[in-house]
Amino acid sequence: MNKKVAPLIGVASAPIAVGLPVYNGEPYLATSLASLRAQRDVDFELWIADNCSTDGTEELCREAAKQDDRIRYFRRERNVGSSENHNRLIHETKTRYFTWAASDDAYEPDRLRKMLDALTDRPDAAMSFTSAREIDATGATVGHWDNPCRTEHYDPVVRLRDLIGREHENYHCYGLYRRDILTRTHLLPPVKNNDRILIAELSLYGRFAEVREALLLHRQHDRRLTQSVSQREWYRTQRSDGKRFVLPNVEEAGWYLKAIAGAPLNRQQRVLALLALRPWMRDNAVPMARNVARAAVDGARMAASAALPRK
Structure with missing residues (x-):
């Protein structure tokens, strides 16, 4: 696809920023970018922060940016580490809503729109998220994930207790955040399980709106950093x-x-x-x-x- 894709609402600012932090993401990056560009009925910007990759990541991203006006690609001046690369994106974008994307995941075409609709319908929600289908290196389905925690409960302590005390994969972190609430947290702290800490903290600020459809395709493979x-x-x-x-x-x-x-x-x-x-x-x-x-x-x-x- 060589045709430029313009934002749906012209020169007005998009409501959503998708932040994609990446380091040596070449094996699955093309698939991830294609699925993000294929999101429909929603206006968004895609910000790619390259953490000094040494593979073909830069070439892939620059080519995608040439083809799509919604993509903003930049390369860090040095490798700042995974957590800082994620957190910087939040401050570098200025949209009302923010979500992180992963260079090895993929997304069903309606995912962004349905998460935005969920937040629009729930003005008290701090974020929205979807169920997930787990895929392997080849893209084959190997599992499914539905949220086991009471993240829509009115009591913040119940939400926190479930997120900390129950066994679960923390796919909430790939949801769509209200940026003004997200920036009130400590963001991702410099510890390995930082996504769990962030989601637990965010649950103290508001309920989560859940879209119980497997719209996130989360890839399981041996090269994942964690x-x-x-x-x-x-x-x-x-x-x-x-x-x-x-x-x-x-x-x-x-x-x-x-x-x-x-x-x-x-x-x-x-x-x-x-x-x-x-x-x-x-x-x-x-x-x-x-x-x-x-x-x-x-x-x-x-x-x-x-x-x-x-x-």
């Missing part, structure tokens, strides 16, 4: 804060506490929200103790090394 690196390796390669000691589970606990502290809750709700963290704290007590013990050992080794006389 699957291909360990928690400690993720910290080493994805963080840019220069911290010497890594306490992954302790830091996750801290971000949950920050989320509750900053949310628009009354005193009783805040206390109940803190109590809702108990199952997570219980499950992570041993890992947090190991974090502290390992940091103490690493600190002792560094101190001993520094005390050795230099030759």
